[in-house]
Amino acid sequence: MWVLWVVLGLVALSVIFGIVGYNRFVAQRQLIKDSWANIDTELRRRYDLIPNLVETVKGYASHERAVFENVTRARAAAAAATGSPAEQAAAEGPFVAALRQLFAVVENYPDLKANQNFLALQGELTNTEDRLQTARRFYNANVRDYNQRVQQFPSMFIARMFGFKEEEFFEVEEALREAGAPQVNFTQPGPSVSFGDPGAAPSERAPAPGAPVPSTASAPAPEAPPAPADETPPMPPPPPDDAAP
Amino acid sequence: MESVIFVSVGLAVAAVATFSWYLKQKRRQGLALMARQLGLDFSTEDTLGCLGLPFALLQRGDGRGTENVMWGTWQGTTVRAFDHWYYDESTDPKGHRTKTYHRFSCAVTELDAGCSPITIDRENVFTRLADAVGLQDITFELEEFNRAFNVKSKDRRFATAFIDQRMMRFLLGADRAFGFEASGKWLLCVSARRRPTEMIPVLGTLQRFRAHVPRVVFDLYGIGASG
Numbered sequence: 041m042w043v044l045w046v047v048l049g050l051v052a053l054s055v056i057f058g059i060v061g062y063n064r065f066v067a068q069r070q071l072i073k074d075s076w077a078n079i080d081t082e083l084r085r086r087y088d089l090i091p092n093l094v095e096t097v098k099g100y101a102s103h104e105r106a107v108f109e110n111v112t113r114a115r116a117a118a119a120a121a122t123g124s125p126a127e128q129a130a131a132e133g134p135f136v137a138a139l140r141q142l143f144a145v146v147e148n149y150p151d152l153k154a155n156q157n158f159l160a161l162q163g164e165l166t167n168t169e170d171r172l173q174t175a176r177r178f179y180n181a182n183v184r185d186y187n188q189r190v191q192q193f194p195s196m197f198i199a200r201m202f203g204f205k206e207e208e209f210f211e212v213e214e215a216l217r218e219a220g221a222p223q224v225n226f227t228q229p230g231p232s233v234s235f236g237d238p239g240a241a242p243s244e245r246a247p248a249p250g251a252p253v254p255s256t257a258s259a260p261a262p263e264a265p266p267a268p269a270d271e272t273p274p275m276p277p278p279p280p281d282d283a284a285p
Numbered sequence: 286m287e288s289v290i291f292v293s294v295g296l297a298v299a300a301v302a303t304f305s306w307y308l309k310q311k312r313r314q315g316l317a318l319m320a321r322q323l324g325l326d327f328s329t330e331d332t333l334g335c336l337g338l339p340f341a342l343l344q345r346g347d348g349r350g351t352e353n354v355m356w357g358t359w360q361g362t363t364v365r366a367f368d369h370w371y372y373d374e375s376t377d378p379k380g381h382r383t384k385t386y387h388r389f390s391c392a393v394t395e396l397d398a399g400c401s402p403i404t405i406d407r408e409n410v411f412t413r414l415a416d417a418v419g420l421q422d423i424t425f426e427l428e429e430f431n432r433a434f435n436v437k438s439k440d441r442r443f444a445t446a447f448i449d450q451r452m453m454r455f456l457l458g459a460d461r462a463f464g465f466e467a468s469g470k471w472l473l474c475v476s477a478r479r480r481p482t483e484m485i486p487v488l489g490t491l492q493r494f495r496a497h498v499p500r501v502v503f504d505l506y507g508i509g510a511s512g
Contacts, residue, residue: 075442170501177426178445184424 061198068186072207075179076125079210082172083132087119089168090139093161097142100152104145107138114138125179125210132212176210183207315481316353316368323485325357325364335367338393339468341404342475346371346387355484362492366392366484369475388478392491393471396498398506400467401440403447407461408435427453446501455497463490472498 094108114135121131152158187206190199198204313329320327329352336343336351343349349371356365369391372384406412412422412435423436423444430453438444447467448456456465466473474491 167501167504170499170504174446174449174499174501174505177449178442181423181425181441181445184426 057194058198058201061195062202065186065189065195065198065202065204068182068189069204069207072179072182072186075175075182076210078175079172079179082168082175083118083128086165086168086172087115089161089165090115093158093165094142096155096158096161097146097149097152100149100155101145107141107145111135111138111142125208129211136212176212180209180211183209312368312481313353316355316484319481319484320355320357323355323357323359323488325355325359325366328354330354331367333365335365335369335391335393338471338473339402340393340466340471340473341402341468342389342391342464342466342473343369347374348372348384359488360492362394362495364392364394364488364491366390366488368478370478389475390477390479390484390487391473391475392484392487393473394491394495395470396467396472396495396502397470397508398498398503399469399508400447400471400502400506401438401443402468403436403438403440403444403466405448405456405465406435407464408433425453426450430457433457443502443506446499446505449499449501452497452499455493459490459493460486463487465494467498 090111094111097104098108114137118128118131118135121128146152146158189195190204190206317327331351331354333354333356335354336349343351349369351367351369354365354367358364367390368388370386370388372386374382374384376382408416416422423438423441424431425436425445425448427450430448434456436444436448460476462476464475466475472491472495474487474494476487479487
């Protein structure tokens, strides 16, 4: 008789474990969806800032048409991407590269760097980059936990039984990650803007989540952004009235 | 003979009480002197209500107390430092009650943000065991940090924003004696009770902890933040 009770007890425990495990998988998958929505919100916020930024830069460097077109095209392509995290990351790549090119152009226009409108946009863009980074880390943390459960014993049985598959991380290519957020330097006589923070120690800069992290601060210094000075005229043209501070 | 034993025990109790009182007075004097040297105000009583601050540490135990409070501006940061203790009461099979006391040195400061409660402590045997059976704390992308620290918060999104790579590096480099908490607008740095002359590292670590709070925390959780 007691054998029957033991068997019944084991069956009951298995059922409880199954229900709890299944519900937890469902909750985790929902959390991943929600955190992906956060990333999407921040990406949209960044896309929305770009037209104004391009217009402001145009006021000072109207002849850099190729750069503006490149940014606009890449932005449209990235905004149109609504696929998986990997597809979205692939679309983000050219956009971030174009944005980096735009900020490299800005380096050659001191008047533009002092423009209040530009500084405000640039500050907003920096904030958005920070928020995006946080949203991305949160998403990847949720994916990491979920994937861990999909692989771990004994939750792997529930995952296999009900078809819970591993989710994709949202990762950005290394070269683009190094561009980082644009920084304002107020230590110079006039405010200067640079894309990325080449002066900061690698350990001080947060790489995208999921990326291999250096275990010590002795990692090689990040590559400085290319100097486009040779490609642009040394003196900027006077800004039009509507773009003046 | 009995009277000799009675007097001896009485003398021993009186000696212990006197020595305890002497140590307490000496600590008060030492902390008062340290407060003067640091340009802070000092009170032996908890006149600022530090015990009511919303930290998990300050809710622990069957009984608790806060004393020897220093407060003011230290190196440009508004700080409070105080002694905190709590005790756990236990009863053995024979019905004897015992109190186990835990004593800490704490330092707190304010932040222009509304933090969800979060505790950051070093991993110990029990937390490692819990991790091993799947009851994990919040984990981050840096495995070295996960191995060293036990992070608890009901708001994982806040924890992700609060502990970025820069904060992880700072925490990994900080003295192992320190634990950290954030709750509401308050930050706490705590260690096992220290001598009065050892309060400066507590304040210094608190100040660096505050300096490492990521900018995005103020953006997302700051006063008037859009979230």
